[in-house]
Each structure stands twice: as structure tokens, then as C-alpha cells.
Amino acid sequence: MKLFTKLATATALTMGLSTSAMAQVELEWWDFLAGGDGVRMKALIDEFNAEHPDIQISGTTLEWGLPFYTKVRTATAVGQGPDIMTYHLSRLPLALEEDVLTPITDAEMGAAGLSKSDFFEASITAASTDDGQLMAVPFDIHAVVAYYNKTALEGTEWLGEDGNLTGIDSIEDMTALLQWAKAEGFSDPLSFQSEGGGGTWRMFYTLLRQQGGEMITDGEVLAGDNMDKAVKAIQILADWRAEGLIPEQAAYEASVALFSGQKAVMHINGVWEVPTFKDSAADGSLGFDWFANEVPQMLDQPATWADSHAFAIPNNPNMTEEEREAALTVIGWMQQHSMAWADAGHIPAYKPTVDSDEYAALEPNATYASLAENAAFDPRSKIAGVASPVYDAVDNLIAPAIHGFLSAEDAAAQMKDQLQGLMN
Template sequence: MKRTFKTLAAVSALTLGLAAPAMAQVEVEWWDFLGGGDGVRMKALIEEFNAEHSDIQINGTTLDWGLPFYTKVRTSVAVGQGPDVMTYHLSRLPLALEEGVLSPITAADLETAGLSAGDFFEAPLAAASTDDGTLMAVPFDIHAVVTYYNRTALEGTDWLDADGNLTGLDSVEDMTELLTWAKEQGFSDPLSFQSEGGGGTWRMFYTLMRQQGGEMLTDGEVLAGDNLDKAVKSIQILADWRAEGLIPEQASYEASVALFSGGKSLLHINGVWEVPTFKDSAEAETLGFDWFANEVPQLLEQPATWADSHAFAIPNDPDMSAETRDAVLTVIGWMQEHSLAWAGAGHIPAYTPTVDSDAYAALQPNATYASLAQNAAFDPRSKIAGVASPIYDAVDNLIAPAVHGFLSPEDAAAQMKDQLQSLLD
């Protein structure tokens, strides 16, 4: 891997008569996939780190999100030309393990970083570990879907409590009642999300599935036992809402955000990363209403919300020097200690000392929906799951068409089961 050591003062005092100690600056090659508000915040953190450290400097590179990023990581690590540290989705960990691209993080590594396993929420720590408990990445956040809502429109109704939070949504029937009311009030698409397919539809489907206690994968079998019925029910709920005009017809990601911003949707279910979008719009006085965000309501048997995590991972490079690895771990530890700035992007820090701080408690709506960290439902631990995976393809080709009436929920679930199972057999 590429590493550069710059000698700042390597001249012998015996030669020049100067008492100048030798100092080496380690340059850490950093890759991420962070765009938009995430990218702006991460670049600011990197600049702050570099300003504070004379012995370590981060050289940051931002690559394309999704499949292009992970393909480049795989090929670069294979030829020894990867970064020293990189951001990584924990939903991609199973595939990373199969490809052998990550270096395990030991307890001694965490100590070097000034961290311990007890500093992190349980769910992302488990997602960052192998089945035998070996840590393969250091979680940085929990990013999940939340329910954004128009507080102004809900004022004086039974769906808003004294603190301005959503209430009375304890079942699918309750949600249908609220959305039907919103339709009657003139909201053309009462609940918006990315309904054309992709990540938005997967997150909605998987949240409903997990709220039934459903599992996509059980001992290597896709939708085993009654999980097939739970998948059908999840699709049927969304299909019913679509048939009743309560969710938009094949809305793209950008269109779904615009429906809420433009006052066409009462509710909007999307990732926490859109918090800055609505904050900025409110500050610019272009939103036109008071908004807030809560954890996705429990509509079925148990609380659960789709979630993933950005994490820091060290590529598997047997030639990495001890100095570079220590520098990387210093970077990771510093980022955790400064994760309040990252929380400004809407994410819940995985580092619990940040979430337990008074400064985080004052950060809204983040502190209100931080409860979802206990109910985070990560993608199945499989090479066919995670960002830019075959499961996402199944959403585009089967689940979304079923939601929009082009395929029955039963047929969509059965075909998804068969297609995904063939990739595991």
C-alpha cells in the first residue's frame, strides 16, 4: 500500500551543532464514499484532524458510492495498492469476509485508538464482528430510517402528543387511518418514500418484515418456514397503501423528498441523512411548515427499524508498517471522540460516550430518535445482502412491481425466495 514518511528534522546534531530531534510525519491514505452533506462533514473532520496533528496527516479521497467503491477496494487490496483506512458499510461485511479484504481489529488495536468494545452500541458492534466475535471494523454510526412529519398539519390532532411527537400509531390500521385522514386534508401522497424500488423500498419492506420477527435468511435458507408469509404480508401492506393512493406511484428518491418538502406528503420515511436537508430548508424559510422526526412507529408485533452503519476498516495488507497502523488507529480514535460533528449529518454515533453527552441531548431531532439504536435491524449477514447486493436487485425486479400492482405479493415473495436461494446453493 502507498505510504509516505516525511523527515522533518533528520539532520544530526553532531553535524550542525543543533539539538533538533528527528520527527517523522506519517501520511495516511484514506478512502471514503461520502457525498452530499456527509461528504462536507467528513472533509471538515479530516481538515480539523490535520490541523491538530503535525505527526500524522490524512490524504482523503472520495470515490463513487456503492458497487464501484467496493469493486475498487477488492481489486486494489488484491494488488497491494489500497488505502490505509476506509469507510465501509457494515451490511457489506459478509462479502468482505469472503473476499478477505479486511484486517481484524484486536483489543490491543482498540487500546491504541483509545477505545474499547464497551464504548459502542451492541447492534453495530455485532454487525462489525464475525460469528466468533472477531472485530473486523470499528463502527462510526447507526444510520436508519426515521419518520419525518409535518408538525404544523398535525397540531391539535390526536396523533401529536404534548411534546410534539407522533403518537397513537400502534398498528397498520392506525397508520392507515392517519394516512387516509391526510388524504382527505389535501395531501396528495400522504406517506412518501422511494417507492420505485432501490434502497427506499427495501428499507420499508425490511422494517415491516422485522417488525413481525421475520428473517430473510435462516441457516442458509431464504425465507424459511413462515418467513415467506411474513414477506408476503409486508409487501401486501405497501400494496394496499398504494392501491388506496396513500403512497406515491413509483417515486424516485429525489421525488419522494420533494413530495415532503413541497407539502404534498404528511409523512416521509427516509434515512436520518436527510435531517440536514430539512434543517437547511427550515432555516432558509423555504419549507413552509414545522417539521420533526421520530423513530419509525411499531406497527406490528415488535419494534424494529432497518439500519446500517458506516464503519472504519483497515484493508488486509501484511506489509503495513507498525507506524502506519498506529497512525490509522489514532485517526479512528480521534474520529470517534469528535463524532458529535458527524451526528450533525443526522446519524446516531455508534460511540456511546457521544450519545450520552449533554451536547448530544441538545441535538434535535437526533436525540429524540436515538432510541432506535436499541431496535436497529441490520441487513441479513450474507454475501447476497447489503448495499448494492442481489437483494436490492430483487427489490427492483420483484418487490416494487408487486407494490405497484404488476405482480401479486405471493408471486413476488416466492420468486424472490427462489432467485436468492439459487445464489446461495
């Protein structure tokens, strides 16, 4: 609780007033969280409000993706943005160009009971400018993981005695597993959202980064041998598709259903689907034992596509000092209660939560928490991140190449040309 709040509370009690009669700081909150994420965040907001009669959050959930960020940009431009909001760190480069966020100082972090060292380095880097100025406070690291059918893999060379995946150290190893699953009757052995930019981008980028590849370097798209690495990543997925090892243009919901319906032995998707499979297993509708691991290292180095939900304070000239202090109090409280957010499958960015005994008992989260050290965030560019031109290029070029409509070489070359024209 802030100093001014303590003093106000003491004064009110001395005068015989209830704290509910005190002036409240009301914070307008915007987020883009729907489904299970939204339920959990609303519960956290309700708990915060109950504990803080001096600060009350009024929450609004807006449409995810481009509509959210367009609303933030236009509202901030006219001084009508929220006091605090959720933000994807992959969108930070564009936010810096549009000047929609305010910096958060080390002193302000301290006032919120936090320091940069409390967070995983990859998330703090993604939340900061190139010269180290913090622009948002990470709340989680959300990445893709490998969900798998433990029942089907029981007794095979790909399931260790500890119940974790094993023996998948190369593309060839993964291909062998998928070919075995195909022969065992799994029609689409590895499911993911294969029709568009979300799932396809995450698969492509994971394979690119596992080669040490970079999408954008020094303002150039796929410079040098990054082009060859991009072609290889696309070709791996195209070869799997040609063998019938991944589904033909599966929509998001269909890709999840393929795994739940035992048409796929493995499913690569975000950690946010952990509650889905937990709930299905609990009510008996899943029909098999499942688990999730970090996506196996199949190429030169461990890497997994990742992003972070973060808390940010918009560049609102009308914001008062009391409102800013209250927003920082909210941010600090949320980090200290981030175990509730971990229940949604996310890896908290706040390391004290991940290092806790309670988190260590949370599975499969504790097992795949290792990926926080191998998190491959989207390129730091105004054209990258959620609902960006990079995602559009994947929709229009990489996904068709995976499904045989153009070559991997042509897809990579056209993507380079298309995106390079947007860099200036």
C-alpha cells in the same frame, strides 16, 4: 498521541527542530461520502491533520455502492488499497469471503482509547465475525426515521403535547392517519423512494422485522413462516399504494420533494436527510414545522432498518506498523469527535457521544436515538447489504408488486427462488 510519536516529538524539540520537520506518517484514506456527509467528513479530516503534524490523511472520495466495493476488492488483491477506509457493515459478510479486511484486536482498540463496550451492541455485532472477532469500528448507526409535518398534525390525535407522534400502534392506525391526510389534500400522504431497492428495501425490511421475520436463516431464504411475513409486508405497501396513500414509483429526489412541497404529511427516509430539512426550515423555504421520530411500531415488535458506516483497515501486506498505529489513532480520534458527525443526522455508534449533554440538546437526533436499540441490520450474508443481489431482487420483484404488476405471493416466491440460487 502514540508513544513513538511522543518520543519523536520530544527528540525533535530537544534538537531544536520544529515538528513540521519531522518525518510524517502519511495515510491514504478512501470513502464514499458525498453531499453533506462528505462535507462533514472532509472537515473532520482537516481538523485531524491540523492537530496531528506527525500523521497526515490524504483523502479520496469514490463513487458510492458497487463501484466503491469493486475498487476496494481489486486494489486490495494487488496490494494497492488504502490504509484506512469507510465501510458499510452490511457489506461485512462479503468482505470476509473476499478477505479484504484485517481484524482489529482488543489491544489495538485499547491503544486507540476505545473498547467494544463503548459502542451500541447491535453495531459491534454487525462489525464482528460470528465468533466475535472485530473487523471494523462502527462510526454511526444510520437508519430510516419518520419525518412528519407538525403544523399539519397540530390538534389531531396523532400528535402528542410533546410534539412527537402518538397513537400509531398498528398498521390500521397508520392507515387511518394517511387516509385523513389524503382527505385533507395531501396527494401522497406517505412518501418514500418507491421506485427501487433503496427506499423500498428499507420499508419492506422494517415491516418484515417488525413481525419478527428473518430474510435469511441457516442459509435459507425466507424459511418457514418468514415467507408469510414477507408476503404481509409487501401487501401492506401494495394496499397503501392502491389507496393512493404512497406515491407511484417516486425517485429518491422526488420522494423528498413530496414532503418538502407539502404533498406528503410523512416521509420515511434515512437520518441523513435531517440537514436538508434543517437548512430548508432555517432559510424559510420549507413553510411548515417538521420533526422526526423513530418509525412507529406498527406490528409485533419495534424494529427499524439500519446500517452503519464504519472504519476499516484493508488487508494490505505492504502496510507498515507505523501506518497501522496511525490508522488506529485516526479511528480513536474520529470517535471522540463524532458529535460533528451527529450533525449530519446520524446516531454515533460511540455511546459516550450519545450520552453527552451536547447530544441530548441536539434535535431531532436525541429523540430518535432510541432506535439504536431496535436497529435491524441487513441479513448477515454475502448476497445482502448495500448494492447487493437482495437490493436487485427488491428492484425487480418487490417494487413491481407494490405497484400492482404482480401479486405479493408471487413476488416473495420469486425472490426466494432467485436469492436461494445465489447462496451456494
